[in-house]
Amino acid sequence: MIPLLLLAPLLRRQKPSTAVCQLPKEHQVKLPNGLSLHHLPYRNLPLVEVELVIPGGSRLDPTGKEGLANLVAKVLTKGTKGRNATEISETIDFLGANLDVEAGHDYIAVSAEFLVQDLDEMLSLLAEIVMLPAFPPEEVGRACRQVEAQIEQIRDEPERLIQRHFSRLLFGEHPYGRPVLGWERSLCTITREDLAAFHRATFRPDEAILAIVGDLDAVTAQEKVTEIFSAWRGEGAVSPPPVFPPPERVSGRKIHLIDKPDATQTQILIGNLGVSRSDPDYFPLLVANTLFGGAFTSRLNRTIRVERSLSYGAWSSFQFRKERGAFLVGTYTKTETTREALEVVLEELARLHREGVTDAEVRRAKSYLAGQFSLKIEPPEARAYQLAMIHFFGLPEDYMETYPAHIEAVSIADVERVIHRHFPLDDLLIVLLGKADEIEPGVRDLGEVNRRDLLDH
Incomplete structure (x- = not known):
């Protein structure tokens, strides 16, 4: 498999295809x-x-x-x-x-x-x-x-x-x-x-x-x-799908510090509730997330890894599930630069809201997604998985064929709309895992801090 890092320059030069992907019926x-x-x-x-x-x-x-x-x-x-x-x-x-x-x-x-x-x-x-x-x-x-x-x-x-x-x-x-x-x-x-x-x-x-x-x-x-x-039969009537009380969206900044005294670095996860796979904003969210933290050339990775040398990687993602998954931003850094890395992530989120995005960023993100999807559905095992997921999530039957066109149809206005709607700025769950005694003094003023021990595993 070709590393995605080597593919990135090629994908950036590709022009987004609006053509329908030709697959057998x-x-x-x-x-x-x-x-x-x-x-x-x-x-x-x-x-x-x-x-x-x-x-x-x-x-x-x-x-x-x-x-x-x-x-x-x-x-x-x-x-x-x-x-x-x-x-x-x-x-x-x-x-x-x-x-x-x-x-x-x-x-x-x-x-x-x-x-x-x-x-x-x-x-x-x-x-x-x-x-x-x-x-x-x-x-x-x-x-x-x-x-x-x-x-x-x-x-x-x-x-x-x-x-x-x-x-x-x-x-x-x-x-x-x-x-x-x-x-x-x-x-x-x-x-x-x-x-x-x-x-x-x-x-x-x-x-x-x-x-x-x-x-x-x-x-x-x-x-x-x-x-x-033919002999496969279910026992009794089909049970209605379970209904679970929806989780509550985090309000304000909540910092949870997980103490791991032997940690050599601080792990950082920031986020809140996201959306389900069926959300109509799915395609604009893919584009927005790709340019923010979903690719090696994203804003987040460029700032934290290339410009500030705080980590070897930073990323963001949405968990697209049957029900609302999470929006996540993650990175890791030295214990002594925990505060700095956290501030950079928060500033990048703020800049995303404050300055919006450029036409060039959106075009690069769309090219990247179109190229990735072409690679993703080429192997037969990937097509079988995609075919099953299309019907599991109740997506349109022509999802694979029309994916490139849906990505290309995303506009700057669409991206900025979903940023303000789905990328939290002030309401954030912040989880830090590392040496709590050394980390806590530097983050107390960023939000309410709760210290926790490791979960019962």
């Missing part, structure tokens, strides 16, 4: 059991890419059982009612295939890649692990220990550690405030029966999305999926 059908099938041909390689999306994810973890969805994902391939973990692994290795299961906040995704000649065998294996997982107790216990080790490792990864704290402080008791991995205290309460119950409740064909991209036609894809997945 999508075939979609709702199967008799309710499974939503979406197919795109990809004839460049003799491969098939499959993305099966199960709505739910960790947002459905019961209180006190945080980490349950992630354990379901980890153990799903570790045994079925017909094969044990070794047999499943050996089948995948023998075919030279890949099969992964991952849990997120909003869904569990099962991804597979294999040769087209192995279509029947791999689809059958996929159906087996989805429909008939055994959740062997010994595999559940092993997975719990692995996740506990992952959580313990986060203590030594400050950039991930501060993310857990920031999410908890911003979202509170909302599911987005709970880590997908769970807490150490919650993992020990999860049983094999919990995994089986979660699977029964959420793994339903009438709510699932199956995207197939590869060297096969639509008729073959539909026939094979219908045949192999």
